[in-house]
Amino acid sequence: MRTTVSAPTPVVVAIDGPSGTGKSSTSKGVAARLGMAYLDTGAQYRAITWWMLTRGIDPADTAEVAAAAEKPEIVSGTDPLAPTITVDGTDVSTPIRGAEVTGAVSAVSAVPEIRARITGLQRSIAAEAARSGAGIVVEGRDIGTTVLPDADLKIFLTASPEVRAARRSGELGGPQDAARLAATRADLVRRDTADSSRTASPLARAADAVELDTADLTLEQVIERVGAMIEERRSA
Numbered sequence: 001m002r003t004t005v006s007a008p009t010p011v012v013v014a015i016d017g018p019s020g021t022g023k024s025s026t027s028k029g030v031a032a033r034l035g036m037a038y039l040d041t042g043a044q045y046r047a048i049t050w051w052m053l054t055r056g057i058d059p060a061d062t063a064e065v066a067a068a069a070e071k072p073e074i075v076s077g078t079d080p081l082a083p084t085i086t087v088d089g090t091d092v093s094t095p096i097r098g099a100e101v102t103g104a105v106s107a108v109s110a111v112p113e114i115r116a117r118i119t120g121l122q123r124s125i126a127a128e129a130a131r132s133g134a135g136i137v138v139e140g141r142d143i144g145t146t147v148l149p150d151a152d153l154k155i156f157l158t159a160s161p162e163v164r165a166a167r168r169s170g171e172l173g174g175p176q177d178a179a180r181l182a183a184t185r186a187d188l189v190r191r192d193t194a195d196s197s198r199t200a201s202p203l204a205r206a207a208d209a210v211e212l213d214t215a216d217l218t219l220e221q222v223i224e225r226v227g228a229m230i231e232e233r234r235s236a
């Protein structure tokens with residue numbers, strides 16, 4: 001008797017949530033385990049912001065930002081074990097994590113022409129991953145609501161600002177004093193407020209997203225729970 005082993009159905013997964021809730025770590029971890037592609041959409045907004053800053057464009061000058069939206073070529077590599085991001089062929093994975101880009105990215109990403117440009121890139125990457133059979137985990141702020149409203153599974157991660165600030169300052173190393181935690185918390189809250197109050201495609205939970213509070217879970221536990229939800233969709 002011959003048995004046929006069929007490949008799992010390619011699924012498209014949207015993971016959204018505020019800053020520091022664990023979107024990148026969870027998405028990379030689960031995509032690597034399940035052999036899926038991974039897209040960090042925040043890195044794309046950071047990359048276009050980096051390009052604006054290096055050209056002396058003021059992030060607050062909405063007209064100038066909008067006029068330049070189509071100019072840089074942004075390429076994202078979707079291997080969860082080695083994600084990459086280039087702008088006009090330059091690897092920008094390190095400079096996009098700096099304070100200057102972090103401080104400017106919410107202003108740039110609020111411009112509708114920027115969102116239209118980056119959303120187009122995201123949709124074509126997701127469509128290609130679905131066609132290839134791998135499926136993809138796409139993480140960001142508006143993936144379930146706007147970029148991929150027909151995603152097979154939508155997850156919205158949360159955690160209190162205190163927990164997220166402690167995680168972020170742990171990342172930076174050094175002493176965890178109260179002043180530093182308070183400054184990190186204020187930065188997170190400022191970015192979340194800007195991202196959720198903009199008019200164009202704000203940070204929001206899709207009505208059909210599964211909400212997962214990660215505050216009392218280890219990263220491993222979050223990856224396991226999300227992995228189980230994806231496996232269920234794959235076999236549905």
Ligand SMILES: Nc1ncnc2c1ncn2[C@@H]1O[C@H](COP(=O)(O)OP(=O)(O)OP(=O)(O)O)[C@@H](O)[C@H]1O
Pocket residue numbers: 017018019020021022023024025026042167168171214217218219220222
């Ligand atoms: N469940 C968890 N328990 C403890 N630490 C976690 C957990 N999830 C993520 N972390 C840690 O929290 C920090 C932030 O995680 P991560 O970068 O994945 O968040 P994010 O939601 O992608 O943030 P951002 O939107 O700012 O890019 C990292 O240092 C990560 O290792």
Ligand SMILES: Nc1ccn([C@@H]2O[C@H](COP(=O)(O)O)[C@@H](O)[C@H]2O)c(=O)n1
Pocket residue numbers: 019041042043045046105106107109110139140141142143191195
């Ligand atoms: N779908 C998305 C993803 C990100 N942004 C903007 O980019 C900033 C950086 O995101 P990180 O995940 O790298 O922290 C974020 O603060 C948003 O301004 C977005 O608008 N939409």
